[in-house]
């Protein structure tokens with residue numbers, strides 16, 4: 001067991017950490033390149049930067065936005081995210097781990113604050129899950145990962161909390177630590193490939209939408225050429241759009257009467 | 258007024274005006290008429306069209322972003338006037354977008370293609386295509402849901418793209434396609450098929466009317482080369498909104514503005530904004546051609562939300578980038594003149610209570626929100642706001658081109674426009690001001706259908722009543 005833990009905290013951690021960082025960098029860079037390409041392709045360079053920055057920050061720090069709609073769910077969600085972001089990054093033990101394995105660290109939060117934040121996550125994550133399951137809209141639009149991820153995310157928090165705050169047997173401790181470390185690694189690997197990616201992509205969202213509405217000139221002509229419609233776009237009679245159906249014209253005449 | 262729809266209302270709303278034979282022949286359970294198109298092999302054709310569009314336009318990076326970031330929080334449910342009335346999960350904005358995003362994920366991403374092969378997923382099915390074709394035309398592309406998406410996903414943009422891809426395989430509301438055809442290759446060159454002599458007759462007639470009513474000579478200057486503004490209203494205004502046009506002319510005359518209407522092209526309507534970037538581009542370029550012919554300095558769009566947006570936000574892209582002529586809306590002009598003290602309005606003419614409806618296309622980006630309100634406050638004593646309003650304003654239910662599809666009128670009344678009807682009742686206003694050709698038609702129908710005690714007007718209609726000539 002000890003060896004497994006060592007592996008999980010040592011080499012495996014380095015691998016997952018690298019995968020997370022490289023994977024995230026990859027999607028961020030692709031995103032930025034895509035955005036720049038699109039911007040360059042369109043002749044329209046008027047982007048409402050101020051408005052987009054404002055929107056971006058209003059959602060990154062959503063103190064004003066969350067009360068408007070679904071306030072209970074939104075507040076719980078925000079609390080969940082606060083704990084979720086702060087604890088893994090700024091827990092003293094984690095900072096030490098970074099330092100030992102990747103060679104650098106940063107400031108850390110006090111153990112008691114970390115404990116409160118951990119409890120916050122442990123309480124809010126199941127609530128979010130329940131709200132997703134019980135609300136018929138949320139349930140309807142959810143994919144498997146939407147149900148699984150909150151439950152998966154909470155495992156390292158529960159196990160971590162138990163390890164730090166309870167006097168369990170040595171084996172118990174090791175089992176807890178095992179789950180803590182391995183699920184933690186799994187989550188890191190999942191970051192770039194699942195919806196967790198929103199933690200790195202969200203700052204770009206408003207800009208993506210803003211630039212997305214900038215259309216390149218001449219694209220329409222190229223598209224019909226590629227499709228082999230030549231100079232016959234949709235507003236000509238052609239195999240795609242033929243003559244008006246008999247049935248419908250007579251139907252309309254009836255309607256008019 | 259109850260927002261939630263009744264069973265009976267739902268039945269009325271969802272009744273299709275199409276003949277069952279046609280629906281069966283086209284294998285398309287939608288409510289709007291569609292011209293004949295090639296039915297067999299259409300899923301393939303759809304994917305080919307999608308691929309071509311992704312290749313040549315700017316959508317790819319947007320979709321890449323949206324499929325990764327969507328968190329399915331379902332906050333958008335609280336901001337869609339369609340969903341709020343029907344309560345049907347299929348009308349959740351995020352669900353609607355997912356219909357297209359899932360096709361993108363399955364067919365145009367490596368992960369999707371691989372897992373598709375691995376799990377034997379057949380990919381895009383005809384049923385899925387049918388659902389998409391019905392769903393994207395239930396949405397009014399009002400983009401109100403964007404305001405509540407923490408992830409910044411623009412469901413209006415996704416709907417727009419889905420409609421574009423569908424139109425490339427021939428699935429688009431016939432009403433829009435026929436008008437566009439007339440506009441781009443027809444003899445009249447405009448969506449309402451108004452010939453130039455008829456236009457001139459109408460304007461002359463209006464000039465006589467105005468002289469009689471106001472005792473001042475008010476002109477519609479035709480083909481004036483070198484004028485400051487080329488005036489381009491929604492062409493339907495010439496048929497249906499005479500009062501608005503007279504208001505426009507009165508404002509220009511009273512303020513000594515230099516403007517002109519070009520007989521070469523006088524149609525601001527651009528259905529391309531609703532279903533095809535190709536049409537969008539060609540129609541906007543028709544304005545460019547006319548502006549160049551008459552050597553005007555700026556372009557002024559009449560009271561119309563989508564005409565204003567399609568010009569303001571797409572003219573630079575398609576007509577010269579940085580050097581493109583400035584585009585303004587006629588309300589901006591009137592507002593500037595009011596501030597400059599050149600436009601004078603009599604505060605004792607309009608005594609009834611008025612309220613203002615924000616057309617989505619000009620209010621959502623925060624472009625025209627304050628100007629009309631200041632104009633109204635300048636001469637209407639009893640002005641009440643709808644809630645919510647401005648950038649958060651609710652769609653009239655006829656957005657995204659749906660107002661021009663006559664056969665879906667019951668849907669627009671029972672579902673799309675229900676929220677607006679409730680808002681109007683709640684204000685208790687007599688005049689509902691809606692400065693947009695589409696909103697005007699829709700709200701007029703709402704007032705009629707729901708038997709509301711209100712009158713629909715344009716902002717310039719009221720200005721015309723209250724304007725003072727020195």
Ligand code: SF4
Nearest residue numbers: 337396397399400402
């Ligand atoms: S764009 Fe408007 S109608 Fe369409 S889903 Fe969003 S809120 Fe609903």
